Amino acid sequence: MHLPLYQVKAEFFRMLGHPVRxxxxxxxxxxxxxxxxxLADIGIEPSSLSQQLAVLKRSGxxxxxxxxxxxxxxxxxxxxxxxxxxxxRILTVLxxxxxxxxxxxxxxxxPADDLPLPLPRNIPDPPADPEALLxxxxxxxxxxxxxxxxxx
Amino acid sequence: MHLPLYQVKAEFFRMLGHPVRxxxxxxxxxxxxxxxxxLADIGIEPSSLSQQLAVLKRSGxxxxxxxxxxxxxxxxxxxxxxxxxxxxRILTVLxxxxxxxxxxxxxxxxPADDLPLPLPRNIPDPPADPEALLxxxxxxxxxxxxxxxxxx
DNA sequence: AGTGCAGTTGCAGAATTCTTCAATTCCCGA
DNA sequence: TCGGGAATTGAAGAATTCTGCAACTGCACT
Numbered sequence: 001m002h003l004p005l006y007q008v009k010a011e012f013f014r015m016l017g018h019p020v021r022x023x024x025x026x027x028x029x030x031x032x033x034x035x036x037x038x039l040a041d042i043g044i045e046p047s048s049l050s051q052q053l054a055v056l057k058r059s060g061x062x063x064x065x066x067x068x069x070x071x072x073x074x075x076x077x078x079x080x081x082x083x084x085x086x087x088x089r090i091l092t093v094l095x096x097x098x099x100x101x102x103x104x105x106x107x108x109x110x111p112a113d114d115l116p117l118p119l120p121r122n123i124p125d126p127p128a129d130p131e132a133l134l135x136x137x138x139x140x141x142x143x144x145x146x147x148x149x150x151x152x
Numbered sequence: 153m154h155l156p157l158y159q160v161k162a163e164f165f166r167m168l169g170h171p172v173r174x175x176x177x178x179x180x181x182x183x184x185x186x187x188x189x190x191l192a193d194i195g196i197e198p199s200s201l202s203q204q205l206a207v208l209k210r211s212g213x214x215x216x217x218x219x220x221x222x223x224x225x226x227x228x229x230x231x232x233x234x235x236x237x238x239x240x241r242i243l244t245v246l247x248x249x250x251x252x253x254x255x256x257x258x259x260x261x262x263p264a265d266d267l268p269l270p271l272p273r274n275i276p277d278p279p280a281d282p283e284a285l286l287x288x289x290x291x292x293x294x295x296x297x298x299x300x301x302x303x304x
Numbered sequence: 305a306g307t308g309c310a311g312t313t314g315c316a317g318a319a320t321t322c323t324t325c326a327a328t329t330c331c332c333g334a
Numbered sequence: 335t336c337g338g339g340a341a342t343t344g345a346a347g348a349a350t351t352c353t354g355c356a357a358c359t360g361c362a363c364t
Contacts, residue, residue, distance in 0.1 A: 006171035012243055013174070017166030018352085019158035035311065048353065050312050060246045069362060071311065076246070083242055086235040091164055094212045094228070170322085187341065200323065202342050221332060223341065 015059045020044060020052045024073070028062065029081055032074035167211045172196065172204045176225070180214060181233055184226035 016022065023042055027033060039049055053073060056062045061080065064073045168174065175194055179185060191201055205225060208214045213232065216225045 006174050008247070009174045009239065009243065010169050010171040012239060012246075013165050014169030014351095017162050017169050019162040022158050022161045022165070039310095045354070046311065047313085047355080051352080054312080060249060061242070066361085069310070076249075079238065079241060083235070083238040086231070086238045087161065087164060089231060090213070090235055091161065094164075095160070097212060097228075166321095191340095197324080198341065199325080199343085203323080206342075218331085221330095221340070 012059070015055060015061070018052060018055075020049065021056055024049075024052065024056060025061070025075070025080055026084065028073060028075045029084070032072045034067070034070040034072050036070055038073065164211070167207060167213070170204060170207070172201065173208055176201075176204065176208060177213070177227070177232055178236065180225060180227045181236070184224045186219065186222040186224050188222055190225065 016025075020042060024038060027038060027041055035046075035049065035053070038053075039046060042049060053062070053064070056073075057064060061076050062073050063076050064071050066072075168177075172194060176190055179190060179193055187198075187201065187205070190205075191198060194201060205214070205216070208225075209216060213228050214225050215228050216223050218224075
């Protein structure tokens, strides 16, 4: 059985591509947690969380065990933290650039809000605390639903 | 403008969640390349590639420049390699587990192909060359279309 | 056995993302 | 300035993924 490589990788990333799933993984970095706690932290209805947990479980990145009445979820051990850290690093830079561009725009007049694109690579002057922007526990209860896209 | 954190992260991963986009990022790790070359390597029709390149560009993870008639694409500098490496590491483990389970199944009879799930964490005996399975350049021209999912 | 809470599963409709084809824009060389 | 190749854009239909409601399974406790 030879693996269709790019599909597998893409599918892996897609599996990570959902706010609730990301939130769960980050919460689990602190150790196993019962569904109840995840539910309390994330604040969505049980069935939705269950759906997303199922996705994570199917991929094998988390495992669940039954612990006297409740179900415990835990990272499947792989270094999920490394991955999230790498992603955070990249995002920090991407967003920093974006911020820079936005500010640049604000400074100049306001030529139609529909700009072409940021021209990355060369952080003019790092805003306050870049890394903090993407800290695992920042913005905890921000709405997990509304859309928030990269510029179109 | 306060960022809806998990959305941003999720969107970042979703942006990576497509075989063609992954392929492009990996090819670009070797340095900037003209669309023509990407096209030759990946073998899909130009407009499709362009669509995917546009997605990558919108996110800011790659940039393009015009170079006498052709367009050159390049990683936006962020350490994409680190990210892909982390992902590879995790995938290696996940798939290794999966393989182990499959083999275990093969060894026993064949009780319905629809098993529950692998029970990760504790690599029995690492098959030949795990890391190689996910090498950036393995399986180059495998079909980039057909579905290849994690077990359902 | 009976009750109730904790989680999960099944689905249908809504929302997104993909894939393709056709049309268009940009440049470079004749 | 015209011809063309190189890429991109626009749009429609197909395919996936999400969301939320309702019904269901498993356990623990009496």
